[in-house]
Amino acid sequence: MESGTEIGDLIRVAKDRLTYEGILIPRSEYGDDKHIVIKIKSGYNIGIEITPTTRIERIGAKTKPAFVPPPSPSQKPGLPEVIIVSTGGTIASRVDYRTGAVRPAISASDLYSIVPELSDIALIDTVILFSLFSEDLTPRHWSELAGAIGRYVAGGAEGIVVTHGTDTMGYTAAALSFALQNLPIPVVFVGAQRSEDRPSSDAASNLVGAVKAAASAPFAEVVVAMHETISDEAIVLHKGTKVRKCHTSRRDAFKTVNASPVAKVLNGEVIMLASKFHPRDLRRKLVLKHDFEEKVALIKFYPGMSPEIIKSLVEAGYKGLILEGTGLGHVRRECLPAVKNAIDKGLIVAMTSQCIWGRVNMNVYANGRDLIAMGVVPLQDMLAETALVKLMWALGQTKDKDEAVSLLETNVAGEISPRTVEPVQTPETVATEGRGISVDESRL
Amino acid sequence: MESGTEIGDLIRVAKDRLTYEGILIPRSEYGDDKHIVIKIKSGYNIGIEITPTTRIERIGAKTKPAFVPPPSPSQKPGLPEVIIVSTGGTIASRVDYRTGAVRPAISASDLYSIVPELSDIALIDTVILFSLFSEDLTPRHWSELAGAIGRYVAGGAEGIVVTHGTDTMGYTAAALSFALQNLPIPVVFVGAQRSEDRPSSDAASNLVGAVKAAASAPFAEVVVAMHETISDEAIVLHKGTKVRKCHTSRRDAFKTVNASPVAKVLNGEVIMLASKFHPRDLRRKLVLKHDFEEKVALIKFYPGMSPEIIKSLVEAGYKGLILEGTGLGHVRRECLPAVKNAIDKGLIVAMTSQCIWGRVNMNVYANGRDLIAMGVVPLQDMLAETALVKLMWALGQTKDKDEAVSLLETNVAGEISPRTVEPVQTPETVATEGRGISVDESRL
Numbered sequence: 090m091e092s093g094t095e096i097g098d099l100i101r102v103a104k105d106r107l108t109y110e111g112i113l114i115p116r117s118e119y120g121d122d123k124h125i126v127i128k129i130k131s132g133y134n135i136g137i138e139i140t141p142t143t144r145i146e147r148i149g150a151k152t153k154p155a156f157v158p159p160p161s162p163s164q165k166p167g168l169p170e171v172i173i174v175s176t177g178g179t180i181a182s183r184v185d186y187r188t189g190a191v192r193p194a195i196s197a198s199d200l201y202s203i204v205p206e207l208s209d210i211a212l213i214d215t216v217i218l219f220s221l222f223s224e225d226l227t228p229r230h231w232s233e234l235a236g237a238i239g240r241y242v243a244g245g246a247e248g249i250v251v252t253h254g255t256d257t258m259g260y261t262a263a264a265l266s267f268a269l270q271n272l273p274i275p276v277v278f279v280g281a282q283r284s285e286d287r288p289s290s291d292a293a294s295n296l297v298g299a300v301k302a303a304a305s306a307p308f309a310e311v312v313v314a315m316h317e318t319i320s321d322e323a324i325v326l327h328k329g330t331k332v333r334k335c336h337t338s339r340r341d342a343f344k345t346v347n348a349s350p351v352a353k354v355l356n357g358e359v360i361m362l363a364s365k366f367h368p369r370d371l372r373r374k375l376v377l378k379h380d381f382e383e384k385v386a387l388i389k390f391y392p393g394m395s396p397e398i399i400k401s402l403v404e405a406g407y408k409g410l411i412l413e414g415t416g417l418g419h420v421r422r423e424c425l426p427a428v429k430n431a432i433d434k435g436l437i438v439a440m441t442s443q444c445i446w447g448r449v450n451m452n453v454y455a456n457g458r459d460l461i462a463m464g465v466v467p468l469q470d471m472l473a474e475t476a477l478v479k480l481m482w483a484l485g486q487t488k489d490k491d492e493a494v495s496l497l498e499t500n501v502a503g504e505i506s507p508r509t510v511e512p513v514q515t516p517e518t519v520a521t522e523g524r525g526i527s528v529d530e531s532r533l
Numbered sequence: 534m535e536s537g538t539e540i541g542d543l544i545r546v547a548k549d550r551l552t553y554e555g556i557l558i559p560r561s562e563y564g565d566d567k568h569i570v571i572k573i574k575s576g577y578n579i580g581i582e583i584t585p586t587t588r589i590e591r592i593g594a595k596t597k598p599a600f601v602p603p604p605s606p607s608q609k610p611g612l613p614e615v616i617i618v619s620t621g622g623t624i625a626s627r628v629d630y631r632t633g634a635v636r637p638a639i640s641a642s643d644l645y646s647i648v649p650e651l652s653d654i655a656l657i658d659t660v661i662l663f664s665l666f667s668e669d670l671t672p673r674h675w676s677e678l679a680g681a682i683g684r685y686v687a688g689g690a691e692g693i694v695v696t697h698g699t700d701t702m703g704y705t706a707a708a709l710s711f712a713l714q715n716l717p718i719p720v721v722f723v724g725a726q727r728s729e730d731r732p733s734s735d736a737a738s739n740l741v742g743a744v745k746a747a748a749s750a751p752f753a754e755v756v757v758a759m760h761e762t763i764s765d766e767a768i769v770l771h772k773g774t775k776v777r778k779c780h781t782s783r784r785d786a787f788k789t790v791n792a793s794p795v796a797k798v799l800n801g802e803v804i805m806l807a808s809k810f811h812p813r814d815l816r817r818k819l820v821l822k823h824d825f826e827e828k829v830a831l832i833k834f835y836p837g838m839s840p841e842i843i844k845s846l847v848e849a850g851y852k853g854l855i856l857e858g859t860g861l862g863h864v865r866r867e868c869l870p871a872v873k874n875a876i877d878k879g880l881i882v883a884m885t886s887q888c889i890w891g892r893v894n895m896n897v898y899a900n901g902r903d904l905i906a907m908g909v910v911p912l913q914d915m916l917a918e919t920a921l922v923k924l925m926w927a928l929g930q931t932k933d934k935d936e937a938v939s940l941l942e943t944n945v946a947g948e949i950s951p952r953t954v955e956p957v958q959t960p961e962t963v964a965t966e967g968r969g970i971s972v973d974e975s976r977l
Contacts (some may be wrong), residue, residue, distance in 0.1 A: 123718035172847050223902055224863040227837035336889025337861050355938050386842070389833040389857065391921055392704050393671035399831070401845045413833065415700035419668040445889075447781025456666055477835055 099149025101139050105338045109137060110148065128293075130204075136289075169247040169304040171211035174229070174237060176261075177221040178254025180281035180292045193339040203478040204293045211248065211304040216241075220358075223254025223261070223280075228381035228481055231264035235379035238269060238276060242375045248274050248303025249483040252296070255280035255334055255342065256312060262329030263455070263475040266502035267482040268313040273371050276327070278313045282340045289459050291340040298324025298354040306359045308366040309373070311502070312351050316340040328476045330504035332404045334443070346446060347470040348506045380485030387477045389443055390420045396427035403430065409437040411464070413473040418442055418449030419456045425463070434463045437494055439466040439480060441473040466494055469505045479504060501518060510529075544571060546581050553581060554592065572737075573649075583687045593663040604868075613748040620674070620679060621665040622698025624725035624736045648737045653918035655692065655748040660685075661729030667698025667724075669703070672825035672925055675708035682713060682720060686819045692719050692747025696740070699724035699778055699786065702757060705772030707919040708825065710755040711926040719816035722757045724750035724775070726784045735760050742768025742798040742820055746966030748804045752810040753817070754948070756795050760784040770800040772807075774919045774948035777889070790890060791914040792950045804974035824929030829853040831921045833887055834864045840871035847874065853881040853924040853937075856909070857917040862886055863900045867906070868891035878906045881937055883910040883924060887916040893953070912947045923948060 094100050094113055102109045102125070124136045125145070137143070162455045207213055219230060220239055238249055253261060259366030262278045269276060279299035281292035299314035301323075311329035318341050327345045336342035351363045388398065402410060410431060414420050418440040420428070431438050440460065442449050448470040451457030459466065468476045483496040538544050538557055546553045546569070557573030568580045569589070581587070602698065612921035619626060651657055662681055682693050697705060711718060719835075723743035725736035755773035762785050769791045780786035793808045801802050828851045832842065846854060854875060862884040864872070873949045875882050884904065886893050892914040895901030911918045927940040 119771050185748065204895065222863065224834070224859045224900060225865045225867075227865075229837075231836075254591055254860075256861075256863055257836050308685075334888050335890055337888045337893060339891065341886065342891070368738060376603070383680070383837050386838075387833055387835045390668070391831045391918065392668070392675075392701050393673075393827055394830075395849075397849060398846075402842075405839075405841060405845070407757060415668045416698075416778065417700075419700055421669045421671075422666075423669075442781050444778050444781045444786065446779055447783065447786070454666060456668060474835065 093255050094145060094147045097148050101146045101148050102127065102143060104137065104143040105145070111480075121230060135156045136359035152441040165336060166212075168210065168212045169299055170245060171213050171248040171250060171303045172241045172246045173213060173215045173250045173252060173300070174234070174241075175215065175252045176219045176223070176234065176254070178223050178252065178256075178258075178280050179284050180252045180254075188222060197408055202392045204296055206297065207300050210297070210300050213300070214246075221254070223257040227255055228253075228264070228383050231261055231268065231377045231478075232381060234261070235265055238265070239375055239377045239379075242273060246274065246298075247371070248306075249276045250296070250299045250303045251276065251278045253278050253280050255282060255315075257518045258334050259329075259334055259343070259472075260474050260478055261426060262311055262313050262327075262332060263472075263478040263502075263504070264381065264482065266329035266504070267479060268377065268381075269311060270376040270378055270501075271313070272309040272367065272375060274309050274369055275303050275306045276311045277326070278311070282315075282316075282342055289340070291321070291425065294321045295324055298326075300361055301354050302352070303328055303358065305389060306352060307361065308351060308363075309369045310351060312388055313343055314354070315343040317353055322355065325350045325461060326352045326354070326359075327407040328503050330479075330502050331472065331506070333472055333474065337373075344474055347448070348503070378482070378486060382408055382484035383481065385411070385477060385481045385484060387411045387413060387473060389473075389514040390415060390424070392421070394421065394424065396424045399427040399431055403427075403434050403436060407436060408484050409439070411468075411477045411480055412438065412440050414440050414449070415443060417453055417457060418451045418460070419469055420456065420460070422456055422459075422528065425456070425459055428460060428465060435490060437466065437480060437484070437490060437497065438464070439468050439497060441468050441471055441476045443473070445472070449483070461507065466497055469498070471504050476503050521531060538589060538591045542591050545573065545590045545592050547588040547590070548584065548586065572620070584623070585904065592658065598929040610656075610657045611656070614689060615657050615692040615694060615744055615767050616685045617657060617659045617694045617696060617744070618678070618685075619661045619696045620663045620678065620698070621668070621750075622700075622702075622724050623728050624696045624698075624720045624740065625722060627669075631639050638787065648740055650741065651744050654744050657692075657744070659680065660936065665698070667701040669700075670701055670705060672708070672827050672871050674699070675705055675712065675773070675922075676823045676825060678705070679709055679712035681822045682709070683819055683823075686717060691717065691815070692744075692750075693721065694740070694743045694747045695720065695722045697722050699726060699759075703773075703776050703778055703787070703916075704918050704922055706757050706776060707916075707922040707946075707948070710773035710948070711923060712821065712823035712825075713755060713944075714822055715813065716753045716755070716815055716819060717815050718753050718813055719747050719750045720755045720783060720953055721750075721765060721770070724757075724759065725818060726760075726782060726786060733784075738765045739768060742770075745798050746770055746796070746803055751805065751813055752795060752807075753810050753813045754795060757787055758798070759787040761797055766799065769794045770796045770798070770803075772947050774946050775916065776949070777916055777918065779958070790916055791892070792947070814892060822843050822926070825857050825922075825925040826852055826928035828923065829855070829921060829925045831855045831857060831917060833857040833917075834859060836865070836956045838865065838868065840868045843868060843871040843875055847871075847880060851880060852928050853883070855912075855917060855921045855924055856882065856884050857887045858893070859887060861897055861901060862895045862904070862911055863898065864904070866900055866903075869900070869903055872909060873902060873907045879934060881924060881928070881934060881941065882908070883912050883920060883941060884911050884917055885920045887917070889916070910941055912941070919948050933938060 098113050100113050111129040126136050258280050277299045279295050295504040312326040313325050313332045317323040317325035331345050331348045335344045352361045424485045449467045451467045483493040544557050554572040559569050570580050668832050702724050721743040723739050727734040755774045756770040758768050761769035763769040775789050775792045778786050779788045796805045895905045895911045900931045927937040
């Protein structure tokens with residue numbers, strides 16, 4: 090490379106009267122020779138276009154990322170103790186530049202050594218619990234993770250960060266929201282959409298935000314920490330039961346659905362966004378409820394779906410079914426006898442909507458009313474993914490069907506948002522129609 | 534009611550120096566005696582709060598909505614001929630005020646008589662094809678609807694409007710996008726989130742927008758016409774293969790995903806939003822390809838999903854499976870043998886993402902690459918719902934598996950958006966980082 094620099098060197102880049110310093114990192118698969126990529130002190134990777142006037146200077150020797158033991162707790166005794174639990178995923182992976190493959194090779198400890206400013210935020214311990222792609226995690230892993238967190242809480246941790254693949258992070262965050270009851274401290278899930286050694290990686294900034302929230306947020310809830318927008322500015326904290334991955338690749342892929350995010354981390358501060366929250370309180374005693382019934386299925390309905398699909402799950406011994414119906418919570422009339430048979434055989438069948446946003450309301454149309462009459466449980470504005478996890482959890486807590494249904498209908502961890510609290514017909518004024526003219530958008 | 538007015542009367546309401554005229558309609562289920570609801574000339578229903586200074590005057594006799602035959606074509610010979618095909622749904626339903634139930638009782642003809650300004654836009658013929666809740670429509674109905682539209686096109690229609698329940702309107706619009714090839718005129722699906730006799734109904738405004746688009750839009754494509762926002766101002770036209778119902782109840786529930794909407798209707802004009810479109814051309818000869826294979830299933834993956842679910846569909850004789858995987862297109866490793874078995878048995882298995890937004894990319898992680906190696910077809914940025922419909926359609930066109938896969942991978946009706954056409958590493962500048970500093974968001 091020009092000016093004798095090598096990957097890993099600390100370099101200074103001068104361009105257009107601005108100067109940038111950072112560690113030179115691989116340009117990875119971009120195959121672009123017009124940019125260089127450096128990791129600046131904040132942990133962010135930035136790409137800089139090389140023009141004829143750009144000057145590049147080597148100012149420090151190669152410091153390839155490698156395991157560096159975290160500073161011992163005695164170094165900064167005033168900081169809160171945070172444990173980073175690694176489960177795998179992009180945030181814990183690197184590209185193998187010879188094959189182009191992504192390997193889950195980097196541990197939380199490695200991450201810590203790469204993002205040194207974490208030591209200004211918290212005293213950090215790191216644990217590798219799993220090294221799995223998140224689609225390979227199962228309810229048994231949720232249970233194991235909850236158990237581990239229980240031990241760290243008992244050991245005096247003041248905040249927990251869980252690094253996790255983004256694919257199923259929403260499901261695991263929901264599971265832990267139900268499994269970790271009466272939490273004294275925050276449990277913050279964090280992932281990355283781009284691996285740490287790519288120019289556009291969100292790993293470092295997400296991790297810094299997550300550790301900040303775990304160390305000092307005023308709430309004690311399970312949240313997911315990811316980019317608020319595509320810029321690195323703010324990390325938003327989503328409630329574990331209301332969050333969903335809504336884009337395959339963008340850094341702001343995670344969205345809170347049917348609610349407000351809990352908080353965000355901006356300029357190193359945690360700013361609360363939710364008006365009500367479960368406050369941090371170290372005296373509180375965590376209650377572990379981490380059993381999940383795996384014989385629960387999610388069925389997304391589609392036009393012409395055969396009722397045989399429901400029948401075969403009943404025959405296979407499933408204990409519960411979450412239907413992801415259309416609109417306000419519908420499946421075709423042809424499926425109604427199969428649903429009734431499932432309920433008669435003792436399964437719990439509950440309804441969510443494939444619309445994602447909004448709330449089921451099965452009292453409006455005939456198919457919905459008939460499903461309600463059979464005993465299908467309408468799950469309000471709960472996400473289908475959260476509903477699946479919750480039914481697994483409810484059936485893990487009790488073998489009594491009525492009790493499990495009652496748990497399912499109870500707002501355990503913020504998974505059900507209250508209906509907009511408005512007097513009936515309180516209008517949403519439509520600007521174009523003048524004073525006193527209103528259209529009610531809050532009801533059908 | 535005060536001032537001797539009755540439901541159906543033409544009334545004048547004077548309040549705060551403003552005057553409103555319209556037909557008094559039932560206040561429906563709101564149970565509110567502080568507002569009255571009138572249908573104003575534009576077809577919109579508005580609610581007016583009654584205050585002590587509000588004056589209500591009866592200015593015309595009761596004119597209960599009833600069937601009024603459309604003006605004969607000789608009346609306004611210059612207008613384009615549009616056929617409104619009714620299939621059912623909220624747009625074609627009314628609330629029964631004794632029971633509170635919604636009945637699919639109103640025909641396109643009735644709607645026409647209630648929204649008289651349609652006669653200024655087009656010469657309208659109305660046909661009742663089905664009276665079904667949209668969740669009860671199946672691929673056979675798609676086929677029948679396509680056949681009917683073929684006949685209307687042959688008969689000289691210059692635009693088609695299909696009134697449809699909103700629940701599965703996206704699926705049907707996708708199906709017709711594939712079934713109606715080489716379209717000479719627009720086919721505009723339209724629904725309503727609130728039935729026509731409710732104060733906040735979107736039926737009239739959506740229908741006016743749909744008829745306007747059918748009569749005079751410059752494109753010849755299958756689109757869905759619904760509210761752009763919650764206000765009545767603009768009706769947006771979504772491409773049939775890229776549209777999804779994303780809210781259970783809002784009037785702006787429909788969103789174009791991974792693309793720009795085709796056009797919108799604003800102030801009575803059709804404004805194009807897409808840069809490329811299939812232009813209207815009456816000389817073009819419609820090609821009907823309206824066979825669908827019903828033995829195709831959509832499987833939404835979730836953590837711990839048993840491979841038995843895939844196996845049982847293979848055993849039940851399914852011909853194709855659409856997987857709605859996580860993230861970039863993944864299912865757990867445990868499912869891989871079942872997927873391989875399905876492909877070995879001759880099924881087509883294709884991958885979409887439950888993220889909804891974004892594009893699958895199965896070359897990044899090991900599970901994805903192994904699925905590709907087995908022959909799973911990655912479906913780019915296609916919606917899972919559209920992918921299901923398209924696989925049903927592809928298997929309806931040919932019994933040859935390779936040909937069907939090739940159809941599935943070809944962009945037939947705008948269902949695959951091109952990758953953002955950008956040179957590699959063309960930056961999306963991050964404002965906070967200064968000149969020449971960029972983060973590439975377009976690639977992983």
